[in-house]
Amino acid sequence: MSLDYKVPEFIIERDRDKCIDCQVCERQCANQVHIYDQDLEKMVAQDIDCVNCQRCVKLCPTNALTIRENPSEYKKNKNWTGNMIENIQKQAASGGILLTGMGNPTAKKIYWDHILLNASQVTNPSIDPLREPMELKTFLGRKPDQIEFDESGELKDLPPQLELDIPIMFGAMSFGSISINACKSLAQAASDLGLMYNTGEGGFHEDLYQHGERTIVQVASGRFGVHNEYLNAGAAVEIKVGQGAKPGIGGHLPGEKVGAEVSKTRMIPKGSDALSPAPHHDIYSIEDLRQLIYALKEATDYKKPVSVKIAAVHNVAAIATGIASAGADIIAIDGYRGGTGAAPTMIRDNVGIPVELALAAVDDRLRQEELRKNVSLVVSGSIRNSADIVKAIALGADAVYVASAALISLGCHMCQKCYTGKCNWGIATQRPELVKRLNPEVGAQRVKNLITGWSHEIKEILGGMGINALESLRGNRLMLRGIDLTDKELEILGIKHAGK
């Protein structure tokens, strides 16, 4: 057998003065990095298996552990970086496709960080949200051409709307890619906060049906767990065409993750691979998309808005126009930094475009085509904090999907190994002994705390601008300025440079 050239990515440093050999780290590590050596009578570590998920560090009762990047460096080379060399070694050993998890970590420009928000000074005084009403309520769905009231004063013929107390929804993550306790945490938080939870393509677990009014059920190319009851159990139906982390390709949930519960929820045999084809085989054109949208509307008696989720790609504005014309009520656009449970590394890091540019282009085009009121726009990939949300709304979004940030609030430390199924935080795993580490009640509370904090921040930022309703910020790009951006970037974003 040839050498596999593998070196540890991380080095575990144990402070021997602090370590009490309690073996907590050993019990906590599903990668079996920490081992108590009976002969030496002390803890030792297999650095090579460490993924740097920080579980042992955070749970060590004496703070004895530190994890560092392996300081061993390859000869400096801007082209052939250490990462490139290691990837090639990995493929030379296996012949496989490089696989990864979570969002694109590469050092490409993050446009949110080049956009600044406005605040009122002297004129149009700022508002204090702690003492004055501040409206974040958002309705997603097709808006009518004109408003008519019936005799009792109710709106007539209003197309179905999703009502959100805060313009945030939890992005699609299937049961299978994440654990049932992670699903329960998100669904409970969505119910309590008046947001939406999204099933992803994993079916709808029976324990989650109680959150149906706060659930978007997804229909993707594999149609796992999709049937009439499923379609009518949620508040909206989402057709997943694409995902920012892997535009243009399907998904494979490996058989190892298809245990009894996942099998039941997806309605596929235990242990079988769940293959989602790259396209929906009933959608080869905009006309076909319209057909599926209306098939879903027929199956749900026109009571649920239908969303279409796409990845942000080069012609996103033209594609979104087609989707709006096809009769979608909501368009969700997932940027190239969006997360995933598993994606080929080359695709995640090289396919798609930033959501900030996609959003600006789509909002512009839909306005030019006079289609903007026909659809709501939801963006994701990635929304990291409340300022990103405010910037997205000002660029033209109606709401955002938040997924990675929600998982981080549950304990994720971005080790990007979701695809191994050995998530020590009980999130991206189906192993019962790991899943139970995430208490869904505690999880829900942590997610709620995060969103509550964000909603306070959004109100503060709005108040600072002298705005008391989010609706007044929607598409209001005068509230944005760019820094360190080229004229072309400013033109696409439709914003002025700072100082102008």
Place this chain on the structure above:
Amino acid sequence: MAVIDAQGVYYRELNQRIKELLARGEREITLNNINGQRYIGDGLTEQAKLIINGTPGNDLAAFGNGAELVINGNGQDGIANTMNGGQIIIHGSVGDTLGYSMRGGEVYVKGDVGYRVGIHMKGYQDKQPLIIIGGTAGDFFGEYMAGGRMILLGLDRAEAQDIVGNYVGAGMHGGVIYIRGQVEDYQVGQEVKISGLDEDDRKELKGYLSGYCQEFDYDLEEVLNAEFCKLAPCSARPYGNLYAY
């Protein structure tokens, strides 16, 4: 039994009238002069029967779950899309993408079918969908197939006409396809193995075909009295070793 004259009626109104009749307890509805109306029988969960005289439009019985549909005519594309249960009997030929992701129920087609039929058909426990086709099929028959049964008979076809196109069962990882006749290696996906029938297969086939032959008035023994081949996946996990960890 209720009757609707669908001449010139838009699909949305037609489907609403069908649902209203079913909600009132009607259990059998005859639809006359059907001419391309889409989504008939979509999402129906009732144990009801729709008799369709004419040519229904796309996505017939999509997301269906229990109703029985008899089509006296041809069908179009997307019939039984993601169907979970029920029965569809078509006394004619149909277009593309019949039974996409179908999980339960039965579809009998007397004539030919188009491309991509039975794509990603799947089975789960007692839900084992069945499609039986009397005529021929186009390319990508049973692509991504994950469960259930498809039977292709190729009856009454011209001598020169192939019973099925290319890429049969590409990506197949479950279920079984029976074909009355032979297929060449080049016609099937690399994930498929072709074999003859054993005693159990013959018994199973006979069981499936008896209802079909009765429905369309074929002699069961005559239909069975031919060389069949069986297409099954080589592996339940064709892409298990695709990745570098």
